[in-house]
Amino acid sequence: MSPPKDVYTWRANWIKPYESPWSIFEKFKIANEVLDLDIIRKFGIDEVKNLRVIRPSHYDLVKMFSLNEQLIKDVFGIDLVQRNRKNLDELIRLLPQDHLLGVVSPWESVYLREKLYFCVQCLEQGYHSIFHQFKLLHHCPFHNKKLIQCCPECGSEYDYSLSNKMFDSPFICSCGHEYCQINQDQLFYDSWNQPQEHYNTLPPELLQWLTLTNHQKSRLKKMYFIPQTDFEKHPNSLINFLTVTNKANNIPGHNFVESSKSIKTIRSFEEKKFAFKYSKKGDFSNLNEFYIKKARFDILQKEFYQNYKRIIAGVSKHIRQTILAEHKSCLYELKNFKGRGPICSYAYAYIAWRRTIQNFDHFSLVDNMGRPKRLNKPIFEFPSSAYFLYDLYDQWNNQIDDITLSSRAATKWLLNRILDQFLLKWFDNWLQHSKEFISEGIMPAVPQFEDKYPLFIAVFSNESNEELEFHWWDDKREYNELACPFSNNK
Ligand SMILES: [Zn+2]
Ligand SMILES: [Zn+2]
Numbered sequence: 397m398s399p400p401k402d403v404y405t406w407r408a409n410w411i412k413p414y415e416s417p418w419s420i421f422e423k424f425k426i427a428n429e430v431l432d433l434d435i436i437r438k439f440g441i442d443e444v445k446n447l448r449v450i451r452p453s454h455y456d457l458v459k460m461f462s463l464n465e466q467l468i469k470d471v472f473g474i475d476l477v478q479r480n481r482k483n484l485d486e487l488i489r490l491l492p493q494d495h496l497l498g499v500v501s502p503w504e505s506v507y508l509r510e511k512l513y514f515c516v517q518c519l520e521q522g523y524h525s526i527f528h529q530f531k532l533l534h535h536c537p538f539h540n541k542k543l544i545q546c547c548p549e550c551g552s553e554y555d556y557s558l559s560n561k562m563f564d565s566p567f568i569c570s571c572g573h574e575y576c577q578i579n580q581d582q583l584f585y586d587s588w589n590q591p592q593e594h595y596n597t598l599p600p601e602l603l604q605w606l607t608l609t610n611h612q613k614s615r616l617k618k619m620y621f622i623p624q625t626d627f628e629k630h631p632n633s634l635i636n637f638l639t640v641t642n643k644a645n646n647i648p649g650h651n652f653v654e655s656s657k658s659i660k661t662i663r664s665f666e667e668k669k670f671a672f673k674y675s676k677k678g679d680f681s682n683l684n685e686f687y688i689k690k691a692r693f694d695i696l697q698k699e700f701y702q703n704y705k706r707i708i709a710g711v712s713k714h715i716r717q718t719i720l721a722e723h724k725s726c727l728y729e730l731k732n733f734k735g736r737g738p739i740c741s742y743a744y745a746y747i748a749w750r751r752t753i754q755n756f757d758h759f760s761l762v763d764n765m766g767r768p769k770r771l772n773k774p775i776f777e778f779p780s781s782a783y784f785l786y787d788l789y790d791q792w793n794n795q796i797d798d799i800t801l802s803s804r805a806a807t808k809w810l811l812n813r814i815l816d817q818f819l820l821k822w823f824d825n826w827l828q829h830s831k832e833f834i835s836e837g838i839m840p841a842v843p844q845f846e847d848k849y850p851l852f853i854a855v856f857s858n859e860s861n862e863e864l865e866f867h868w869w870d871d872k873r874e875y876n877e878l879a880c881p882f883s884n885n886k
């Protein structure tokens with residue numbers, strides 16, 4: 397039996413604009429001296445509230461599926477579940493999600509943080525915002541302070557959850573660190589009663605995000621980025637999305653190219669030749685459709701492999717002529733390496749990179765007449781570390797009737813730009829880690845890099861007369877700290 401309403405201390409005006417359900421419940425816990433488990437027992441849906449064991453997933457604050465909307469409304473004066481749904485919808489529902497489905501689960505986790513991120517100044521007032529959980533924002537929109545995710549004293553992290561294992565009591569870390577500066581009962585009630593107008597004023601980019609036009613929203617739907625992109629590593633992600641949404645082109649550090657509108661109708665000489673060969677007038681008019689399709693796929697695969705090799709050759713040449721310009725003799729030394737002696741980090745990164753993206757059996761084969769290992773499968777060959785390209789291929793293959801009849805010009809246009817960015821980033825990763833691999837004396841075949849993916853946004857749709865767009869951002873690379881053991885020889 398649930399206790400009558402007036403047992404609880406609560407006032408609807410304690411809930412501030414954009415406040416997250418997390419801090420609303422923390423306030424409720426303080427004011428009523430209850431624990432997370434009490435909240436589930438009191439406000440849970442029937443299937444959950446009486447369970448003997450309440451699991452961590454029952455404390456979820458994104459979907460809030462364990463909580464009974466009506467019971468909450470009766471006490472809090474507001475339906476927190478619906479309010480949360482509406483707030484999150486405004487924030488993330490417009491972002492691209494189709495290409496995340498089946499690849500990242502749940503798709504929301506691409507945009508929402510699972511750990512609690514917070515602004516120290518906000519927490520002092522017992523306030524936490526859903527904006528703090530939004531991965532495209534890295535600073536508090538109200539104080540412009542960098543958001544943090546661990547205790548300044550003990551370094552503990554907290555889950556964004558109704559249950560706070562790492563909190564001793566609301567707003568107090570298990571190490572004793574007090575986040576909320578209001579601790580006397582009378583004072584915190586007073587403070588929460590204040591209107592606190594600053595929570596209504598949003599910075600311009602966030603305001604723009606919440607008030608996008610229909611045209612901007614429709615552009616967002618057509619965007620593609622690597623599903624595994626970690627927005628935590630890209631400090632300007634919200635502005636980046638806005639830039640693409642507005643097709644703005646005068647932002648420093650932003651690069652942008654677009655194809656011609658007719659790209660999807662361009663047919664190469666090869667495609668025309670093939671179409672004729674298998675047409676009614678051609679040599680193979682009596683073959684059945686299955687074999688013709690298979691033949692078309694074989695040709696497509698070959699063409700894409702040639703294209704892939706061309707892109708690698710181009711990026712390799714670029715790297716050799718820029719970052720490696722001073723290390724030509726180091727490359728020579730490494731290719732003839734007999735297991736002893738110093739190794740240049742730049743040469744190592746280049747050779748290791750080429751070996752992994754192109755599947756060479758041994759590093760001495762790179763740029764040395766060696767033949768890469770080929771996959772013997774009816775799929776496209778991509779760098780073995782670029783799994784996302786297989787996902788992209790699957791999605792694209794599922795969208796159209798016959799991949800062999802789709803526009804190769806358009807596919808190559810997009811694929812080549814994606815490959816360029818990926819290959820450069822992958823080289824960067826090797827370069828950053830070359831020193832440690834050398835000192836450990838290993839050349840891993842498929843190393844796990846923490847941040848492997850570049851940030852880019854492609855814009856495309858199925859419309860036959862629409863151009864393709866590709867946007868990417870300058871990545872500040874710093875290589876200076878890498879010493880070359882042969883630098884005195886030059
Ligand atoms: Zn703040
Ligand atoms: Zn602590």
Ligand SMILES: [Zn+2]
Binds near residue numbers: 726741742743883
């Ligand atoms: Zn060198």
